[in-house]
Amino acid sequence: xxxxxxxxRYKIIEKKQPVAFWCNPISGHNTLYWYLQNLGxxxxxxxxxxxxxxxxxxxxxxxxFSAERLKGVDSTLKIQPAELGDSAVYLCASSLEQGRGYTFxxxxxxxxx
Amino acid sequence: xENVEQHPSTLSVQEGDSxxxxxxxxxxxSNYFPWYKQELxxxxxxxxxxxSNVGEKKDQRIAVTLNKTAKHFSLHITETQPEDxxxxxxxxxxxxxSEKLVFGKGTKLTVNP
Numbered sequence: 001x002x003x004x005x006x007x008x009r010y011k012i013i014e015k016k017q018p019v020a021f022w023c024n025p026i027s028g029h030n031t032l033y034w035y036l037q038n039l040g041x042x043x044x045x046x047x048x049x050x051x052x053x054x055x056x057x058x059x060x061x062x063x064x065f066s067a068e069r070l071k072g073v074d075s076t077l078k079i080q081p082a083e084l085g086d087s088a089v090y091l092c093a094s095s096l097e098q099g100r101g102y103t104f105x106x107x108x109x110x111x112x113x
Numbered sequence: 114x115e116n117v118e119q120h121p122s123t124l125s126v127q128e129g130d131s132x133x134x135x136x137x138x139x140x141x142x143s144n145y146f147p148w149y150k151q152e153l154x155x156x157x158x159x160x161x162x163x164x165s166n167v168g169e170k171k172d173q174r175i176a177v178t179l180n181k182t183a184k185h186f187s188l189h190i191t192e193t194q195p196e197d198x199x200x201x202x203x204x205x206x207x208x209x210x211s212e213k214l215v216f217g218k219g220t221k222l223t224v225n226p
Contacts, residue, residue: 033213033214040218040219041218041219042117042119042202042204042216042217042218042219043157043202043214043216044216045213045214045215048212048213056213091156091157101147101159101162102147102159102214103159104149104156104157104158105156106155106156107156
C-alpha cells in the first residue's frame with residue numbers, strides 16, 4: 001500500500017511569492033489533515049477534511065492560506081503571499097474515518113527568503 | 114481546547130537503560146493517545162497508541178500507561194538501543210483518532226552506545 005504522498009519535498013521561494021503543496025492520501029482514507037511543524041516543535045493542525053468538506057479550519061490563517069480537496073481525494077494547500085515566518089515543514093496526514101491512527105506524509109519543507 | 118504538555122524536552126540515556134517520557138492533557142473528553150517517533154528529516158511515525166478504556170499497552174520494548182483521573186500518560190522504552198534515538202511526540206484527540214490530534218512539543222531522546 002502506498003503511503004501518503006506529498007510534493008514537492010523541498011521548496012525555496014522569495015517572500016510575497018505564492019506557493020502550493022500537494023497531497024495524495026492513502027486510498028480509502030476519508031479524513032485528511034494539513035499540519036504545520038516548526039523547527040523543534042510538534043505538528044499543529046491547519047485544516048481537517050472529511051471527504052471534500054473542511055470540518056475544522058479554525059487555525060488556518062485565511063488571509064493568506066487556502067486549501068481545497070476536490071472530489072474528496074487529493075488536496076492542495078496554498079499560501080499567497082508567503083511571508084518569512086511561513087518557513088516550516090508542512091505535513092499532510094490521512095486516517096480512516098473510525099478508530100485508526102494517522103499516517104503522515106514526508107512533508108514539504110518550505111523556506112521563504 | 115485541548116493542551117498537551119510533554120516532559121522532558123531532552124533525554125539522554127546509556128544503551129540498555131530505560132527511558133520514560135511523560136505527557137499531561139487538559140481535556141477530559143480526550144480518549145485516544147498516540148505516540149509518534151520522528152527521526153531527523155523524516156515523517157512522524159506511529160509507534161504505539163492507547164485508548165481510554167485501557168490503562169496500559171505493551172509492544173515488545175515499548176509500553177504506554179494512561180491515568181485518566183490524573184490526565185497523564187507515559188511512554189516507556191526498555192533496553193534502549195542507539196536506533197531509538199529520535200524525537201518522540203505524544204498526542205491526544207477525541208474518539209477514534211480521526212479528530213484533531215493535539216501534539217506535545219516533543220522529547221529528543223539520545224541513546225549513547
